[in-house]
Amino acid sequence: MFRKEHLENGIPVVMEAINSVRSVAVGVWVKVGSRYETREENGISHFLEHMFFKGTKKRTTRDISIDIDSLGGDLNAFTSRENTAFYIKVLDEHINQGIDLLSDIFVNSVFPEDELEKEKKIIKEEIKMVEDTPDDYIHDLFSLTVWGQEGIGQSILGRRETVASFTRDHVMSHIRKYYGTRDIVISCAGNFQHDEMIAILNKRFGGLRQGSTPKKGVAPDFHRSVRVHSKAMSEAHICIGVPGVSQVSEERYAFFVLNTILGAGVSSRLFQEIREKRGLAYSVYSFTSSYIDAGVWAVYAGVSKKKIREVAELIIAEMRDFSRTLTDVELERAKNHLKGNLILGLESTNSRMNNIARQEIYFGRYISPAEVLRSVDMVNMKQIRELSERLIDGDMFAVTALGPLDKNILDGIVG
Numbered sequence: 001m002f003r004k005e006h007l008e009n010g011i012p013v014v015m016e017a018i019n020s021v022r023s024v025a026v027g028v029w030v031k032v033g034s035r036y037e038t039r040e041e042n043g044i045s046h047f048l049e050h051m052f053f054k055g056t057k058k059r060t061t062r063d064i065s066i067d068i069d070s071l072g073g074d075l076n077a078f079t080s081r082e083n084t085a086f087y088i089k090v091l092d093e094h095i096n097q098g099i100d101l102l103s104d105i106f107v108n109s110v111f112p113e114d115e116l117e118k119e120k121k122i123i124k125e126e127i128k129m130v131e132d133t134p135d136d137y138i139h140d141l142f143s144l145t146v147w148g149q150e151g152i153g154q155s156i157l158g159r160r161e162t163v164a165s166f167t168r169d170h171v172m173s174h175i176r177k178y179y180g181t182r183d184i185v186i187s188c189a190g191n192f193q194h195d196e197m198i199a200i201l202n203k204r205f206g207g208l209r210q211g212s213t214p215k216k217g218v219a220p221d222f223h224r225s226v227r228v229h230s231k232a233m234s235e236a237h238i239c240i241g242v243p244g245v246s247q248v249s250e251e252r253y254a255f256f257v258l259n260t261i262l263g264a265g266v267s268s269r270l271f272q273e274i275r276e277k278r279g280l281a282y283s284v285y286s287f288t289s290s291y292i293d294a295g296v297w298a299v300y301a302g303v304s305k306k307k308i309r310e311v312a313e314l315i316i317a318e319m320r321d322f323s324r325t326l327t328d329v330e331l332e333r334a335k336n337h338l339k340g341n342l343i344l345g346l347e348s349t350n351s352r353m354n355n356i357a358r359q360e361i362y363f364g365r366y367i368s369p370a371e372v373l374r375s376v377d378m379v380n381m382k383q384i385r386e387l388s389e390r391l392i393d394g395d396m397f398a399v400t401a402l403g404p405l406d407k408n409i410l411d412g413i414v415g
Contacts, residue, residue: 002356002366003194008206009181014356014366015197016189018349024095024190025353027087028106028205031185031361032178034156035081035291036215039149040165043158044174046079047123047166052086053077054115056108059101061115067101074350075101079156082291083361089350092191096200103204111171120163127157134237134402135283135302142239142400143289145227146296147220180212187357190349219293226399226414228407236305236403240315241298242391247290247362253375254383255288255297260334261384262286262322263299267333269318270299280307280314292362296398297391305404312399312413320392323385331381339376343369 003015033045053075055061068075073090086106090098130136140155147153157163186205188197222243245255263270263286274284284301299319303311345351346369359367397414 002368004360004366005194005198007186007198007202009208011181011184011186011205011208012360013186013188013198013201014360015187015192015194016352016356017192017194018190018352021191021349022092023089023349024092024098024188024192025087025089025349026099026102027085027187027353027357028102029185029187029357029361030084030179031082031183032174032215033080033082033084034154034158035152036178037154037158039154040162041170041174042154042162043123043156044162044166044170045084046156046158047119047163048171048174049077049079049084049086050119050123051111051116051171052105052109054119055110055112056104057110058108059104064101064105067097071097071101073098075105081152081154081156085354085357087350087353089190095192095197099200099204107205107207111168113168116166116168116171120166123157123163124160127155127160127163130157134231134233134235135300138237138239138300138400138402141227141229141402142241142298142398145225145400146223146241146398147294148223151218151220152291152294153220176210177213178215180210181208183212184208185357185360187353187360189352189356222294222296222396222398224396224398224414226397226410227401228405228410229400229402230405230407231402233403235302236308236401236405237300237302238308238312238399238401239298239300240312240319240397240399241296242319242396242398244288244290244295244297244391245387246293246295248292249290249295251383251387252290253372254379254387255290255295256338257331257334257376257379258322258384258388259286259288259297260338261326261330262318264334265337267337269330270301270315273318274301274311274314278314280304280311284311298398308401308403308405309409309413312401312410316397316414319388322392323388326381326384326388328381331379331384335376335379339373342372342376 077086088102281301286299
């Protein structure tokens with residue numbers, strides 16, 4: 001059962017009680033991520049996420065690790081382009097201890113200077129790891145192509161030079177600006193009693209009072225561009241995309257179905273045409289990235305450098321021909337596939353916690369699984385065709401390639 005309440009300091013709490021499980025997941029979500037950073041401070045949200053685990057007024061870093069292992073739970077955090085989240089998952093019998101630990105790192109962290117310097121080194125290694133993982137790194141390069149060097153286009157991890165420049169003052173300034181009560185959402189899912197949960201949260205988080213600085217709300221421009229990044233490796237990687245729809249668009253369910261048909265499963269057009277029929281790629285799929293005010297519909301493939309242009313042309317042809325060749329059978333299969341994935345994805349308390357938090361952040365209301373299923377079922381052929389035609393209209397393709405490639409290998413690929 002879903003309920004929404006507010007703490008005494010105004011922080012909204014979204015709760016979904018599930019009495020059939022033994023776990024509880026609690027997350028503290030802050031509505032700030034890399035898109036709200038200046039270019040000079042790119043990576044500060046992710047850096048701060050790490051620093052919250054480096055000691056509090058009553059726990060050392062080692063104490064935090066020992067306490068969560070002693071509970072048999074999971075304490076972690078992540079940063080995205082629009083949000084930062086800190087969460088814990090424990091057995092229902094450990095709710096008090098779990099929230100005490102989560103609140104301690106969120107409310108009472110001390111950000112020691114020696115830990116700050118160590119964490120810079122760790123994050124630099126994380127950046128290197130991503131750069132050495134081309135099927136991950138291509139997505140950062142693609143975002144840069146699509147959105148430019150500021151806002152959404154920036155890396156979540158930041159750049160080596162920005163991370164090296166961070167001081168404790170940067171960390172504390174970021175908290176003062178963006179970690180105010182009006183930009184925090186607390187989300188809970190699992191086996192708990194509502195009244196008990198609110199009482200615990202008021203005790204642990206009720207002392208937070210600060211306001212926060214309004215964030216820039218300018219919608220980013222989609223850049224039509226082709227960029228090739230040459231790097232010695234055995235395989236080439238490519239992303240090709242067009243403008244999509246936002247996280248809050250009324251067309252989001254049609255967008256999901258559209259993407260499913262193109263490349264979100266083993267029966268999808270791209271998988272069947274490029275992998276199964278032609279044997280040109282091991283990994284090929286389409287994906288959507290949606291934000292509060294923008295989105296992208298894109299395809300990734302890892303291919304031989306000799307075949308990259310052929311694969312790129314096939315992808316673009318599939319996207320351009322989509323509305324003309326769509327069938328009723330594909331539409332129904334995609335809807336069933338999507339519904340299954342959506343519901344199966346909500347079977348853990350962590351997933352439920354994440355889901356209701358994002359609903360609160362982006363929609364300010366609860367959207368039940370039944371409502372989601374109805375919305376998917378309502379998607380029709382006319383919507384899909386009109387949406388795909390509009391997204392492809394104007395040849396607004398952005399292309400990014402990474403690998404042992406000549407800079408001009410994709411010249412004239414779109415136009």
